[in-house]
Amino acid sequence: MKHLINLTVNGQKMTVEVESQRTLLELLRDQLSFTGVKEGCGDGECGACTVLMDGQPVRSCLILAVEAQNTEILTIEGLAAGDGLHPLQQSFVKEGAVQCGFCTPGFILAAKALLDRHPHPTDQQIREAMGGHLCRCTGYETIFLAIKAAGSKRR
Amino acid sequence: MLRPFDYYRPADMDEALALLGQGPEAAVLAGGTDLLVKMRRDSRRSPLVVDIKGLEECRGIGWENEHLSVGALTTFNDLLGSGEIREHFPLLIDAARVMGCCEIRQRATLGGNVVNASPGAESGSPLAVLQARVIVRGPQGSRQMPIEDFWQGVGKTALFPGELLTHVLIPRLPPGSRSAYLRRSRVRGMDLASVNVAVVVINPQVSKNRQIRVAMGAVAPMPLRARKVEAMLRGQEITPELLAGMREKIQEGLTPRVTSLRASPEYKKEMVAVLTEMALQRLLKR
Known part of the structure; x- marks a missing residue:
């Protein structure tokens, strides 16, 4: 069964045709080529497929594409304005919080949503926001420091 | 990839019930965080997914x-x-x-x-x-x-x-009631509970009027009230001896399944006792 849906991805309004059984992850990656959205576990456990839907972090592997009707989606591709890096991306680079990079888009988008809600998050709030994201390279400490530094820069 | 299905998002209850009436395999979709996992693992197959997020009355x-x-x-x-x-x-x-x-x-x-x-x-x-x-x-x-x-x-x-x-x-609970939920999990990040306990205390300050309710999760096929423990604690002064008795009684008859991925039956039984005592100590503090 096909559906025509309207949504906004990274500020761009669009109408796309999707099959009922397509996930939002598949729509974004395979149909729209936003390959910054990663499929890790496909079960909602790892956080790699995290995108922002109407400003809130969600697992795009656990949402049907058709459920994105009339929503605004932000992927890592839409985070920075122009050619520069977003402050969170700069902070991740500076702290060495990226190794293989597979989990990075999910962490950064979850961190953006956190900083939008709490511009100066506590350590506990940072850990809670990171809680559903797996990284097999960094040991998490540099990611924590990158988010913390980006949070304190906003003061 | 998910198997193909039809998707509908009814605007009201009548429409939703008509869709769900089309066949016993119709699946209700709300948040999707369990349903989509099951459908991907093929433990749930459905030709029809009914998204109920348009039902304002829910x-x-x-x-x-x-x-x-x-x-x-x-x-x-x-x-x-x-x-x-x-x-x-x-x-x-x-x-x-x-x-x-x-x-x-x-x-x-x-x-x-x-x-x-x-x-x-x-x-x-x-x-x-x-x-x-x-x-x-x-x-x-x-x-x-x-x-x-x-x-x-x-x-x-x-x-x-x-x-x-x-x-x-x-x-509604009587005024002054207190409640707590405690659990153990394998990791501090995202994980399902290995074992959990929920406790409500009514009239925490006056022991003769006090009622305590306890329920346990992940020790039986369904969440389970510890009614014998509740009866034992009802209206009693909480003493170390009573708590020791509680720790034994709460494990009586519990047979958590051996195949759990998260914790052994012995650990679960020990922990429901420990968590219940921790909850009581927290809730009975003046």
């Missing part, structure tokens, strides 16, 4: 007489943001805070958590100990039952094909 949290009515579509983030829940049922806040992770809490609904009927569901033991009721809607109208009757086994509920859980009703 939203909202508000008092109706002496019950707090919580719409089935209430997400865990909605619970965390609710002043009524925070003030009257803080154990549900304890549970919602550790349910999944930020991204899951944004989508996962209370109704879905109840209908999924997982033995260790974060909302399970809290709703059991609160003596919640559920409202179910079907082609014959609506019916109500205690949540303990709604759960009938691992992943099994009293829902008939074509029926829908619409609300959870939580009875």
